[in-house]
Every structure is written in structure tokens, then in C-alpha cells.
Amino acid sequence: MLHIIDDEEVIRDSLLWLAKSRGIAATAYDSGKTFLTALDNQRPGAQGQCVLLDVRMPDLSGIALFDLLAARGQTQVLPIIFLTGHGDVPMAVDALKRGAFDFFEKPFNDNKLMDRVQEALLASEQASASAAIHTRLAALSTREREVLDLILEGKMNKVIADKLGISMRTVEVHRAHIFDKMNVKTAVELARLLK
Numbered sequence: 001m002l003h004i005i006d007d008e009e010v011i012r013d014s015l016l017w018l019a020k021s022r023g024i025a026a027t028a029y030d031s032g033k034t035f036l037t038a039l040d041n042q043r044p045g046a047q048g049q050c051v052l053l054d055v056r057m058p059d060l061s062g063i064a065l066f067d068l069l070a071a072r073g074q075t076q077v078l079p080i081i082f083l084t085g086h087g088d089v090p091m092a093v094d095a096l097k098r099g100a101f102d103f104f105e106k107p108f109n110d111n112k113l114m115d116r117v118q119e120a121l122l123a124s125e126q127a128s129a130s131a132a133i134h135t136r137l138a139a140l141s142t143r144e145r146e147v148l149d150l151i152l153e154g155k156m157n158k159v160i161a162d163k164l165g166i167s168m169r170t171v172e173v174h175r176a177h178i179f180d181k182m183n184v185k186t187a188v189e190l191a192r193l194l195k
Helices: 009-021 032-041 062-071 089-097 110-138 142-152 157-164 168-182 187-194
Strands: 002-005 026-029 050-054 080-084 102-105
Touching: 002 009, 002 032, 009 026, 009 110, 026 032, 032 062, 050 062, 050 110, 062 080, 062 089, 080 089, 080 110, 089 102, 102 110, 110 168, 142 157, 142 168, 142 187, 157 168, 168 187
Parallel strands: 002 026, 002 050, 050 080, 080 102
Antiparallel strands: none
């Protein structure tokens, strides 16, 4: 999903049309505050997301919104591409150093912009998937992590039980919990997920 944030309606409409022409789902917002409200009400998903953000807007500037999203730790899963009609080199360099995905000056090349949007969407999908895996791993108990590590080494239940000084039945229970929490059915799937 592409989020377009610009206070100029003509720019929003143009970017919505451009995204649609590339088959990219998009929503437009007239301010950073409107976008934040929508973002806070959205359910997290695996779908990639990207923000096209105008630098200069009344109330909450694009730079201020970027800083807010960065402070919330959202710029990895929500890459920001800045758009500006008043850009300067120092502003672009600063935004990129602080984690912006890209910076385009108006008027911009439509194809180059949409190519970068698609790259940002892909990067967002990958970051979201990685974050979901880390969240699942964090849900494992210390003992489940120990069992997980031994499963990934290819150890059989009996060997794991001996190594950890627990019963084979306890290993089987931990293994079932690990597979359930990691949302996999086999050790092979688990290994693929965590490679």
C-alpha cells in the first residue's frame, strides 16, 4: 500500500493516478495528522507499505512527520520517499542520512519515482517479514530457545533430551510449542524460516 501525503489536491490526485497505472494500491492524505490517525487504526499486515511525503506542509511538516515515525521505529517497515518543490541538497542529504528511502524534487520523472516506490514496497515487505519472525522468536521461552537451537543443529529428540537433561516427552512438548509459535509444521520449514 502506497500512502501519499501532500497538502495539494492536484498532486495527490496525480500521484494516485500514477500509482494506479502501475497497479499499486494507494491512499492519499491531505496532512500528516490525517495519515497518523489512519496508520494508528490500521491492523498490521505482511503487505508492503511506502510513504510518499511532501516536505513542506502546514501544521505538521514532512520532516517532522518523518522524525515522529523514526522515533516510533516505523521507518524500516514504512520507507519514506520525500517529495519537494523547494528541496535543497543539504535537506536531501540530511533526510537520507537519517534513514529516508529516497528524495525527489518536483517536477520528478514519473517512471523513476514509481520504480523507487516499488523498490520501497519490496523492502517494506522484507522488513515486515523479518520483524514478524523476531516477534515470534521473542515469544519463545529460554528453554524453547535452547531446544530450537538444537533442532536447527539437526539433533534428534533423544539427543536433545540428553544434552539438556530433560525427558524426551518434555522435548516433544517444547518442540510442539516451538512449531506452533513459529507457525511451521516441520523442522525443515523452521530451518528455512530462520536461515
